[in-house]
Amino acid sequence: MEDDVQRAVVAYLRKKGFRQAELALMEEQNKNPSSSSSPSIDPDVGRHILSFSESxxxxxxxxxxxxxxxxxxxxxxxxxxxxxxxxxxxxxxxxxxxxxxxxxxxxxxxxxxxxxxxxxxxxxxxxxxxxxxxxxxxxxxxxxxxxxxxxxxxxxxxxxxxxxxxxxxxxxxxxxxxxxxxxxxxxxxxxxxxxxxxxxxxxxxxxNNQDAALQINQKEVRWGLLEDTLEERLEKAVLDSEKPEVESKEGDLEETKKKLVEGGKQGGSVKKLKKDKPVGATGKNVRSETNTVSMAPRVKPELTLPVMPMDVEKSILEDLRNRVQLNSLVLPSVSFYTFLNTHNGLNCSSISHDGSLVAGGFSDSSLKVWDMSKIGQANVQGEHESATKENVMGSDEGKRPYTLFQGHAGPVYSATFSPLGDFILSSSSDSTIRLWSTKLNANLVCYKGHNYPVWDVQFSPVGHYFASASHDRTARIWSMDRIQPLRILAGHLSDVDCVQWHTNCNYIATGSSDKTVRLWDVQSGECVRIFIGHRSMILSLAMSPDGRFMASGDEDGAIMMWDISSGRRVQPLMGHSGCVWTLAFSCEGSLLVSGSADCTVKLWDVTASAKVAKTEENGKAGNSSRLRLLKTLPTKSTPVYNLRFSRRNLLFASGAFIK
The missing domain is CATH 1.25.40.500 (TFIID subunit TAF5, NTD2 domain)
Incomplete structure (x- = not known):
């Protein structure tokens, strides 16, 4: 009986993890060599401990x-x-x-x-x-x-x-x-x-099993850009065209120097020659120091990419040539689209790449698309240093200044334009995703695969492929020409609330109510990164243009910057007092813009975070201070639903006005 009590007590202590107590018992045994091989305990004490454990x-x-x-x-x-x-x-x-x-x-x-x-x-x-x-x-x-x-x-x-x-x-x-x-x-x-x-x-x-997360984060992630992009081609063309000009300028400088030196010998004064300063508000003739895109490594695509039409390629190249280089001193101009009389019914909004089309998803199952070329601009405001244009949209059924798309059987929770603006995807609580043509104004396909409401859907940067996030705790990868998903990404412990493609289309990031962000390999469907640090559900994601960094925003107003290559958090961005519903990087990756339910748009300096990541990568102590907030742009009592940079670095934003 005494042996049974002793074994029960030791088993109980071991179960509860009291290793120190076990060691004390072993020491007591060593003091009494005459005792048996098992730890000796006074029977009365043992029974008292057991009765306490039962109590x-x-x-x-x-x-x-x-x-x-x-x-x-x-x-x-x-x-x-x-x-x-x-x-x-x-x-x-x-x-x-x-x-x-x-x-x-x-x-x-x-x-x-x-x-x-x-x-x-x-x-x-x-x-x-x-x-x-x-x-x-x-x-x-x-x-x-x-x-x-x-x-x-x-x-x-x-x-x-x-x-x-x-x-x-x-x-x-x-x-x-x-x-x-x-x-x-x-x-x-x-x-x-x-x-x-x-x-x-x-x-x-x-x-979450932290050991498993650490093991997953050891996997290799090729975070660079795709080979032979339009930006890369344009940069090579500009460099090739600038070489002869530079050589001719150097020859002219030498001749001018000789003439001035000869004139000085004859009694004239020699003036110092000033080098031509690069004029670069539009970035045509200058390569910005903050542009990290050109320095990113190149990777091969894992997906079969669609062929881009020649006229579209020319249009994109023209936009790239006229792109404004942004930095902490040169902030973007903002065009804000405001929805009137729709606050209770508007669930989401989306803006095309050039700002010409604006879509809204509503609780009455409808999707409405406004063509901004047909709507007059009102109240051009200059109250911020960055020029801000406000475009006002309503839902007056008499005039109907929009195109109405009907087909869903429940509230529309997400909408996204294709890169060319000719298609729009919408997801709904009816667990379906619908593809609409903005040229035919018709529904083309209804994709069924999720079992519960679909919270988010996003086109890939090259179009044709898209990803969805659902209440069924999965994300799925689709292509426009197939009605069944290509991949099912399962692993989150709660709703997948938002999804975002990596810049090179080889990876997809998902944010969940389980407070984690996961990065998935498109080809294998495996999780290659788990990002841990948020304290509430993740509502928004954004990828930097060079593909190395990712930003995530949560319900508490916190924004996290992540280094995809290492899986580590770079710096938290604290400043919002409401949900962060949308995030966007500028085209050269120097600025991050966040939109929140607190009716503000905030601009953050991302260049500092890149420097911190590099110093930590080299084993040096980085700057532990939070990312620098450059500017806060308040709205007229309008929560910010969506943010998007055009290819020329004009910032578009949208939201529903609250009376």
Whole structure:
């Protein structure tokens, strides 16, 4: 009997991870060599420990243990409070799931409802999912199972960590100590704790296996641009045409120098010659220092690319020749399209590459497209340093200044124009995607594959291919000529809310409600990157023109910059107070623009982040400061739904006016 008690106690301690306790027992055994091979424990003490372990099954132990920890954390010093409060959320949800696992359903519900208000601000969506876990069988479902099997990473300073250990030892909270030991991974650092605003930089990972994520991020990603692009051809043509001019200018300079020197010998004054300054507002004769596109490596396409018509190629080349080179000193002009009387019904908007067409998806299942060449421009405003034009659109059925597309059986959640503007895709809650012709004003194809609402759809940079994101936790890759998807990308633990193509079309990025961004290989369908750091659902994605960096925006207003090659976060961009619904890079990659529900457009300097990434890549300490905010452009009470740069670097934006 005594041996059974000893084995049970050791098994219990080992199960809870108390290695220090086991070592203490082994040391006690070494002090008494006459004891048996198994750790010797006084029978009375063993029975007391076992009875205590059984007593913790009583729901009151969870309520009491969590309540005491909560009171202690809220009563701690303000300097350490915000770090200690981070411990409460994982303890709360695992206390709840332990009660459910032990079939104390009513007590679990009472515990959940009593303490849920503490966590609703930061974890409302997770709590809504967890609220549906009501029986032990529900714990085997994907979301709850992943929470039970994974650890939460919490960054905490050394002194806060010691305070927590001292509290647990003093109160002998075996229940809470077991949960913390099993489900929390502390990342202890030396020095004073960071400010409360820096908590966003703590990598809190729930429902994901971090070791698997690290392993996936070791895979090679070829992030460069496609070979033989129009930009590359134009650059070569410009360099070839400039060579003779440079040689002739150098010859003229030598002759002028000789003449001036001869004149100086005859008593004239010699003036210093000034070199011709490159005139480059339009960038025709100058190569911008901030343009990283030309320095990106070249890769081969994994998809069969469509052939571009000659007239389209000429038009694009003309746009590239007249492109404005933007930087921190030269900001873009903005043309803002405002929807009137549509705020409650407008779900999404999209703008064609040249701004000539604007689409809106509505809750009444309709898709409307405005031709801006037929709509007068009103209220040209010059209130910002960057010229801003405002185009106003309404939904007056009498005049009908738009083309109406009808076919969906539910609200339209996303719309996107093809690169040439001749097609538009729309996705809906009816789980379908529809392809429309802007020339024929007709529906061409209805793509069925998803089982639930489709939140987002995006054309590839070359057209023909497109990707979709759905409530069914998958993203899918399609081609216009096939009604079935080419690839199904599965791996997210919750809704896939947004999707974005990589610049070279070989990869697709997906943002999810599970707070992660994943990068997928188009050819194999495998996940090659998992980006972890957001604290709420991801709503928007954007790829830099050179293909190395990616930006993601979430529901809390945070924007993250990621280095695709290494899988690491470069810098967080903090400034928005509402959801970040849209992101866009300028054509040369020097600026990032974000649009938010807080009715502002913000311009960020991306050049600094590239320098930080390079210094970290070389093993040097980078600048830890956040990305520099260049300018904030407020709207007239209009949340920003969509942003897009034209090929000439004019920024288009759209949103629905709120009365």
């Amino acid at each position: 913790q099954n009583v729901p009151a132990k969870y309520q009491e243990g969590y309540g005491n920890l909560r009171s202690w954390a809220h009563g701690s010093l303000d300097l350490y409070k915000h770090e200690l409060l981070n411990v409460l959320y994982p303890v709360f949800i695992h206390c709840y799931m332990d009660l459910v696992a032990k079939d104390h359903t009513q007590e679990a519900r009472s515990f959940f409802n009593k303490f849920r208000e503490d966590h609703e601000i930061m974890h409302l969506r997770d709590l809504q999912k967890l609220e549906g876990v009501l029986s032990p069988s529900h714990l085997e479902e994907e979301y709850a199972h992943s929470l039970r099997q994974s650890k939460m990473n919490i960054r905490i300073c050394q002194y806060s960590y010691e305070l927590l250990l001292e509290y647990l030892q003093r109160t002998k909270s075996i229940t809470i100590l077991g949960i913390i030991n099993e489900h929390i991974n502390f990342r202890v650092y030396s020095g004073q704790p960071g400010s409360k605003s820096d908590d966003v930089e703590n990598e809190i990972l729930f429902g």
